[in-house]
Amino acid sequence: MEKIKVAVLGATGMVGQYFLHLLNDHPCFQVVAVCASDARIAQPLGEVKSLHPAGIPEDMAHLALMGLDAGTLAGAGVQIVFSGLPADIARGIEMELAQRGIHVFSNASAWRMDPLVPILIPEINSAHLALVQQQLQQRRGFIITNANCTTTGLALSLLPLLPLGIRRLIIASYQAVSGAGYPGIPALDISGNIIPFIDGEEPKVRKECGKIFARIGASGLEPAEWQVHAHCIRVPTLVGHLVSTHVELAEAVTLEKITALFRDFEMPADVAGLPTAPAKPILMASEKNRPQPVRDADAGGPGRTAGMAVTVGRLEVDGNIVRFVNLANNLVRGAAGGSVLNAELCLRVGLIKGGAI
Amino acid sequence: MEKIKVAVLGATGMVGQYFLHLLNDHPCFQVVAVCASDARIAQPLGEVKSLHPAGIPEDMAHLALMGLDAGTLAGAGVQIVFSGLPADIARGIEMELAQRGIHVFSNASAWRMDPLVPILIPEINSAHLALVQQQLQQRRGFIITNANCTTTGLALSLLPLLPLGIRRLIIASYQAVSGAGYPGIPALDISGNIIPFIDGEEPKVRKECGKIFARIGASGLEPAEWQVHAHCIRVPTLVGHLVSTHVELAEAVTLEKITALFRDFEMPADVAGLPTAPAKPILMASEKNRPQPVRDADAGGPGRTAGMAVTVGRLEVDGNIVRFVNLANNLVRGAAGGSVLNAELCLRVGLIKGGAI
Amino acid sequence: MEKIKVAVLGATGMVGQYFLHLLNDHPCFQVVAVCASDARIAQPLGEVKSLHPAGIPEDMAHLALMGLDAGTLAGAGVQIVFSGLPADIARGIEMELAQRGIHVFSNASAWRMDPLVPILIPEINSAHLALVQQQLQQRRGFIITNANCTTTGLALSLLPLLPLGIRRLIIASYQAVSGAGYPGIPALDISGNIIPFIDGEEPKVRKECGKIFARIGASGLEPAEWQVHAHCIRVPTLVGHLVSTHVELAEAVTLEKITALFRDFEMPADVAGLPTAPAKPILMASEKNRPQPVRDADAGGPGRTAGMAVTVGRLEVDGNIVRFVNLANNLVRGAAGGSVLNAELCLRVGLIKGGAI
Amino acid sequence: MEKIKVAVLGATGMVGQYFLHLLNDHPCFQVVAVCASDARIAQPLGEVKSLHPAGIPEDMAHLALMGLDAGTLAGAGVQIVFSGLPADIARGIEMELAQRGIHVFSNASAWRMDPLVPILIPEINSAHLALVQQQLQQRRGFIITNANCTTTGLALSLLPLLPLGIRRLIIASYQAVSGAGYPGIPALDISGNIIPFIDGEEPKVRKECGKIFARIGASGLEPAEWQVHAHCIRVPTLVGHLVSTHVELAEAVTLEKITALFRDFEMPADVAGLPTAPAKPILMASEKNRPQPVRDADAGGPGRTAGMAVTVGRLEVDGNIVRFVNLANNLVRGAAGGSVLNAELCLRVGLIKGGAI
16 A cells, blocks of 8 residues: 655754654655755755764655745645644644645644644543544644653653542653754753753643643543642753652552552553554663663664653652652654654544555 | 861772862861771872872872771871761771760761761751760760761751741752762763662661751650652762752742742851851852752852852742752762861860860 | 584673673574673573663573583583683683683683784684684684774774785774773763773784784794884773774875775675674765764674674875774674674684584 | 953853953953954843853953944053954954054964964964064054964973974874864764864864974974874863874984973973963873873963963883873863963063063
8 A cells, every 4th residue: 555645844853853764664654755944955865964873764865855835745745744843933834734734743842732732642642632623624634743752751651640640740850962952952061960941841841741631521621630840950861851750649559559550551452553652651660770861762662663662660659659760762752753653543543544554 | 276186087088088178278177197998008198099179188198098996096196087988887987986085077877877976967957966965975975977968958958948847858869970989880881871779868868857857855856757758860960969859848938938038048157157168058049050060069169168058049939839959069068078067066166175166 | 503502701791791692693603601700600691780782682681600610611512602701810711611622702812912812803814713723733622812992993994905015003092981891980080081091902902903914924923013103092982992093004095096995895705794794894984074983883784793894984195194083893893793703704614613604 | 550451352252251261350451341243232241151160250240242343442442352253253353453453362263374473372482473573564463373272282292392303293182072162062962972073173283283383484484394194083071182192203212301301391481470371381190091181171270370281191202203192271271371371471572562571
C-alpha cells in the first residue's frame, strides 16, 4: 500500500531533524517535503548542519528545503505535517494548514491550550481525540499537539497512579540542554553550572498536566484539578529530562501495591503495536542509582522505539505519598516521537485516511 | 595575645585542606599539627596533592604529617582539633581526644546524632551549646559537629521562616561532585550525567534537620517534628549544592511578608563579627536565574567569609507554601567553614579558654 | 561448526567488558569463562557494575567469575584468552597460559616489547605473524598484543603514507578519560580541565610505532627508525582519542596525491571480510571541523564493526610535510576490538585450529 | 595627578567586560565612556548581562552605553580607547578615532597586519613602537593591537629561546570556549567533545608570529621567517589556552641550558613595574602534569596582574629541538590585559601625554 505523504516543518532544527529520523523508513509515512525559514529555500537538506547523532538521513539528503507555504504543501499532496516550528511561527501556519485539510501534529506550544486541540499522549488520553471531531466540523484538517518535553515524561510516569486519585504534585526537574534547541544554551553559561530558571516552563508543566488528564465534560475538557508545584531547572546534561517527583494521593497506599502498579503497567491495547510504541511505556530502573540520562535516555528500544519509554526509579511510599524519579528522552518521547506516535494512533482509528496500521 | 594551638585531622583530604585555608592567618587559631593516615606520617604537607584552588598554604608547607594519636597532640599543646576524617575513622579518635581534654570540631558524621553532641549552626541553635556543658561533666573536652553539607544550606535558608511554624519540607538537591571528597566520583560516571542517589544522604538531611531545629527540653533535645521528604541527587558541577525547597507553614502568608523576612534577616548578635561570619547569613539572588553554583558558591566574601553565606532565589508563595532554591558552598559553609565558625563561637562564649574574640 | 571456546581475563574492567560485547554472538568465538581478581570469584557476571553503554550481555550474565588460573581454563577447553588485565598482573598469567597452549590476545602492555611478541595491527603488519611461529617453537601457545590505544589510531592513519618514506612524526594527542580505565580519572581533576601528562604514554607511542612498522630481518624485527615526538594530553571527553599529526616524508608530495592515497586506501585482502574488520580501515571526514569524538568515535559501523575505523580530517600538504588529525575509538579499535580482529586473522591463516573464516 | 580619560568599545562583550575590570581603579586610566552597538544606546552598563566572574564593576554600573561615535568620544575628552569590537566593525571606527587623535589599543584583528600598526607584546617587541611614530606622521592618533589570544601565550613562551635562533614551530592548541566570545559555542557542540578547526585561527598564528618577532628594517618590519605549522583545536574548557609547542632551533642545545633560560628569564626593564606587568612574564610549572587551565589560568597574580603570566611545563630537549606546553589566559594576557599593558608602556615612553608611570 502506498505511504501517506508527509512534510516536516522546521526541518533544519533539532526537533525537526528528530522527526526526519523517526519518519525515515517509516512503514506508513513518506517524507515528501521539508520546510524551513525563507532564507534556506532551495538548499538541499543534506547540506544542513546535522543536529542528530546519525546525521541527516541519506534518503532525504536530496530534498530541497521549501518555505512555509500551505498552498504548495497541499499541491504536493501532503496529508500530514509534523511541526517542529517555534511557537510564534507555528501559530499562523499550523492553522492555515488545518484549514486547507492538512492534519498537523505539532511539537510547538502555540495551540496546546486551545479548547479544541488535544495535548495527546496516546497511553493517557486517546479519548481526547473526540476533540478532533469537533475541529473537523470547523475546518477540513485538525491540529494535535504533543506535550512539553518535561510534562510528557512526568505525565506518563503518573499514569499507573491515576486510579488512586492524584491530589498534588511537587516536582523538581533536571533538564538537559537539548531541551532549548540549537544553538540553545552557550557552553559558557552551563558548563559545570546549574541554571534554576527556564522561562515559561513551570506554567506549561502545570497547565498541561491539568489538560492532559482532563475529563471530557458536556462543554469540553475539564482539567484535572491537581495542585502542581514545579521547579524547572537546567543542568549540564545533553539529552534526557529527569524529574524528582512527589505525588500525594487521595489515600494511603503500600509500597507493594505501588510497585506492582508500575511493574505491571501494560501498554493500552489501542496503542500497542503501533510502529513507534515501545513494548511498555514505563520501565522500572534496575538499580537504585538509576535512571541516569547517559544510560537510560534511549529506553524503550532498540530501533524505532528507542527513547519512547519512560524510566522510573527510587520508588518510595509514605502514607498517601508516592515518590520517585523519572527520566524521559526530551527529543524523542518528549518531542518528535510523541507526535509521530500521535499520528500513528490517528491512522489506526481512522482519523487519517490511508490504510490499516 | 597568643593564638590557640589547633590541629587538622584528615589534613590531606578535600575538607581537611579547606580547613587549612580557613585557618591560615586566622586571628585566633594557629595550626601546629596536621594529621593523616599512617602511610603518610612524616611527609611534608607541601608535598601533598593540592585539592584547594589556592594550593597548600605556604606557611604550612613545612609541617610534617603526623598520625592520629591523641597523646602526641595533647603533648604538643593542641587545644582544638578540626576533623575532616571519614566517619568510621573519626568515631574512635574524636572521642579519645575529647576525653583527653582536646575540643573537637568535626565535619564527620560519626557523632552527629549523639544526644550530647550538638550539630551546631551558630545562627540557628547556639542555645544547643548547653549540651556541651553536659559533655564537660563526663569528660574534659567536647565534640561539636557541623551539619551535613546539604543540610547546612537548607537549614540556614529556613531560618527566616522559623517563627511562622514549619510543618513540612519537600526538597530535591543538585549536589556538586566535591561533596563526595577526593578522588570521589569518576569522570566516567558523572560527565554529562546525573546520579539520582547518594548513599545515606537523604536520612541524614531528615534527621539532622530535626536535631538542628530541636528545642531543649527537660531530658535533652526534642527534635523538630517536621516531615522531611528529600531526593538527594548528584549533578556534574564542582562546588556548590543547590536545593529546590518547598516549605509548608502552619498558615497562609504573603509574598511581601516572606520577601521582607528574607531580605531583612540579620546576623544574630552573638555571631556577628566573628572572623568567619559573613555580614549576612542569607543573601537574596539579584536575578531570577540565580543562584548558580559557578557564580554564587563564594557568596559572603570577599576574603575569609567567601562561601559562608547562603543565597536564596526564586522566592514564591502560594497560601501556606513557600518555595525557593538555595545554594551553599558545600566545602566552606557546609563543611570546614561551618566548624571554624563553631569554634569561634565557642571561643567568644568562653567554652574555649584563650581570650576575647 | 562448533565455535572456539574463549575466556576473557579482567572481565569486570572497562576493556574486559568491551571484549564481552565484541565476542557476544561472535560467529567464531564463544565466551565460556570470565576471569577477574580473587575477590570476585563466583560472583555472577550480571552483578558486576556495567561499564559499557549496553550493559553486560544478557547471554553472559549467568557466568560466574573465575580466578586467573591457567589450569582451570585449560581444563575448561579454552583455546583463546582475551586479556584486559593491568600490565603487572598480565605478565605472569599470560605467559603461563601460552605455555599451557592457550593462545593469548592481549590489550596489556606487559609483553608488547618482547622480541617474539608482535604488536599486531592486521592492516599493517600481518607479516609479523612470522614471530608467532618462533614463539610456537618455544611453547605450545602464543601471545599477540594489540597496540596502545593512542598508537593504534595513529599507526593506522599513517599506513597510506608508508610507501612514501616516513621520516619523522610530531604529534599531540587529545585523549579521552576512558583511556585510563575505571574508576580512572576523578571528575574533580578533569572537569573543564586539561592534564598535559599521561604517565608512560609518550614512550609507548614512540616505541610501539617503531615496532609496528618494523621490517623482519635476519635476527628479528628491525624497528622503523622514525623520529617520534609526542605530547600525550588528557582532555574532558569520554571516548575517542584524537591526534594532531605532523608527518615528514622522504620527499615532497602534492595534496592531490595524498588525498587520493587516503581516499582510495582499501582494506588489505587478508583482512577484508573478517567479522570485526570494517569495510575500510580509514575514513575521510566529510567536514572540515571533523572528526569529533562525540560524532565519529563509532566510525566503521554499524554493528560489530562500529568503532573499528579511523577517521582522518584536515588533510594538508606542505612540501614533504603531511598534516592531519585522526580519531580512533580507544576502547574498540584501540583496545578490545583490536585484539578480537587479531584473533580472527589468526583463525583465518590457520594459527588457531577450528575452522575456516 | 589626574587620570587619563579612556573609553571601552564593545563594552558589553566578553573582552570588553575584561577591559572594564582591568581598568577599574587603574592608577593611570579612568573609564569615562562605554560604547556598544546602537541597539543598546542609553542602557546603563549595570543592566548588561555580566560575562566576568566578578560582575560589572560597581563604580561603572551607572555609565550609560553610547554608540560608536568618534566625535562624541573626542568631545568627552577621551584620549584612549580600548577596543573589544568584532573585526568588521572595528576597522572603520578605529581608524576614524585615530584620525581624530584618540589613541586606539585594540584586541580586534582588523588592523593587526597593517604595516604601520604594531602587534605589541611589550616584553618582546617594544622596539616596534617606532612604527607608531610613522603613524603619527599620517594622523593625530595611533592604533596599537595586541596579538591573537593563542599567539600571545605562544610568543611569550618563545621569548627565552629567541637568542638561539628559532627555525620552525609545530604547535597544537587546546583552546577554551571563552576564546569564541559570548554567546559563542553552543553547549550542544562542545560538551564532552573536541572541534578540530577554528575558522581563521591557524593563519593568524602563523602571520602574527612572523610580525611580532619582526626586525625593523629600512622599509619597515621584516617578519621573522620561521616555518609555523599550527593545529588550532577547541576543547571543553572555559578559560586558558594551552599549546603543545615544538620548536626547532638553529643548533643543538642542552636541557640544562634551556631550563636556565626559562627559569632565569626576567621581565625587561622597560616593562617591569607597569601596573599590569606581572613580576615575571614566564613561570615554570611546579609539577609535571601542569600547567592546567583550571589551576594556572590566573598565573601572575594576585590582583591586577592575575592572568598576565604564561606558564610553561614539560620542558624537554632533543638535539636542536625544544618541546614544552604553555598556558595563557586568553581573556587577560591574550586579550584585554595585553592591550592595557600596551597602553601603560606607551604612557611610560611618552607616546601618550599625561604623566609619569
